[in-house]
Amino acid sequence: MSPVLELDSAGYAYRGRRTPVVEDISLTVEAGRSLALVGESGAGKTTLLRLLLGLNRPTTGTVRFDGAPLNLRDRTQMRGFRRSVQCVFQDPYSSLDPRQRIGTLVAEPLRSLGLDTRRTAEAKVEDVLRRVGLPADAADRYPREFSGGQRQRIAIARATVCDPRVLLADEPVSALDVTTRVKVVDLLAELQREQGLTLVMVSHDLSVVASLCARTAVLEGGRIVEQGDTGQVLGSPAHPYTRRLVESVPRLPA
Numbered sequence: 001m002s003p004v005l006e007l008d009s010a011g012y013a014y015r016g017r018r019t020p021v022v023e024d025i026s027l028t029v030e031a032g033r034s035l036a037l038v039g040e041s042g043a044g045k046t047t048l049l050r051l052l053l054g055l056n057r058p059t060t061g062t063v064r065f066d067g068a069p070l071n072l073r074d075r076t077q078m079r080g081f082r083r084s085v086q087c088v089f090q091d092p093y094s095s096l097d098p099r100q101r102i103g104t105l106v107a108e109p110l111r112s113l114g115l116d117t118r119r120t121a122e123a124k125v126e127d128v129l130r131r132v133g134l135p136a137d138a139a140d141r142y143p144r145e146f147s148g149g150q151r152q153r154i155a156i157a158r159a160t161v162c163d164p165r166v167l168l169a170d171e172p173v174s175a176l177d178v179t180t181r182v183k184v185v186d187l188l189a190e191l192q193r194e195q196g197l198t199l200v201m202v203s204h205d206l207s208v209v210a211s212l213c214a215r216t217a218v219l220e221g222g223r224i225v226e227q228g229d230t231g232q233v234l235g236s237p238a239h240p241y242t243r244r245l246v247e248s249v250p251r252l253p254a
Contacts, residue, residue, distance in 0.1 A: 003067070004083075004166055004198050005029040005052055009060030012224075013045055014104040020059065021047045021219040034192060034199040036209040036230065039219035039247065045202045048219070049170055052200060056079065083113050090171040092151035096143040100126070102129075103139030104210055106158045115162055128157045132187060149180035153187065160191060167192075169201040173208060182206075185212055206249055210234055218242045 013020035022044040029052075031036050037045045038084060045105040050056045051063055054070055065081055072078060083085045086109065089095040096105055106125045112114040116124060126136045132153040143151055152172060159167060172188070173181040185208055192199050203209050209216055217227035218241065224238040237243045 002031055003028045004031045004065065005200070006062075006064040006067075007051065007058075008062045008064065010051060010058040010063060012051060012056055013059045014180070016023070020222060022051070022219075022234055023060075025051075025224055027224065027227070029166070029198060029200055031198055032196050033215060034201070034213040036213035036216045037200065037202045037206070037219060038206065038209060038216060040245075041204075043219040044222040045219055046170060047222075049087075049168055049200070051200055053085065053168055054081060054119060079113065083115070083162055085166040085168065086153070086162065086164040088155050088159050088167065088169040088172045092148050092155055093143075093175070094154050096142050096151055100142075101139065101143055102143065102146075102154055105143075105155065106139070106161055107156060109162045113162060114190075125157075128161045129154075131160075131191070132157045132161050134211055147180070148176050149184060152176060152180075153182050156184075156187065156191070160195070160197075163195070166198040166200065170203055171197065171204065174204065181208070188212060206234060206246065218245065 006029070007025050011020045011023040014170060016105045025048060039045055047056070048163050051058055057072055068189045070081065103122070104129060108137055109123045110121045110124060125139055129136060129138050133149065134153055146154065167203050173184050176184060188199065189212055191197055199213070201213060213230050215228065216230040218233065218239065219225070220241045226233055226237065226242045233242060234246055237246055
């Protein structure tokens with residue numbers, strides 16, 4: 001499979017800080033595949049996701065999209081990039097504007113990218129709400145009328161309404177209860193399978209990673225210390241840090 005997103009020796013440091021947040025990251029995200037970024041809080045996972053989203057410019061190295069270096073000042077390239085790469089955020093309660101109806105929220109990427117008129121956007125919103133398991137009349141309601149799991153489905157609908165090729169998810173189920181978490185993971189797996197989405201997910205939950213992602217990259221202190229097939233990385237970790245992560249997962253007594 002061909003790579004869709006690549007980082008080549010990429011690093012990022014906040015202005016005025018000598019120590020970079022992430023450093024010397026080389027990573028390839030293949031089209032149609034799923035990749036998990038795991039590690040403790042502060043390991044650099046969210047910063048790495050922001051580099052892949054084009055929200056931060058790397059201090060060193062290069063981010064490539066479809067083989068071309070990502071230039072945040074190139075409006076034509078970035079418009080195509082924004083259409084192709086969308087994101088689902090962690091908190092379904094703060095990521096949706098409580099003053100807007102669901103139809104308006106879900107249609108926002110279509111309007112901002114100039115992809116549809118209001119009439120055609122309504123049809124797409126109705127279709128994507130159905131795909132994520134919500135009734136069409138949800139479009140006329142407000143976020144406060146939905147549970148946390150339903151709000152995350154709405155966030156996924158907004159991220160996929162413009163038929164992106166890549167979906168980046170920052171802890172998309174960590175704010176949900178266990179039962180709802182399983183349903184949202186199943187939804188992401190179904191969307192990836194049916195639409196051929198490339199999925200990059202930040203997660204602390206190794207059980208979610210094992211069930212959803214084919215490959216895993218482990219970050220410690222802003223560097224990737226291990227990456228490969230998820231079954232190999234989590235089942236037979238080679239790096240001591242990965243072993244500690246796996247061993248820290250709670251297990252029921254035998």
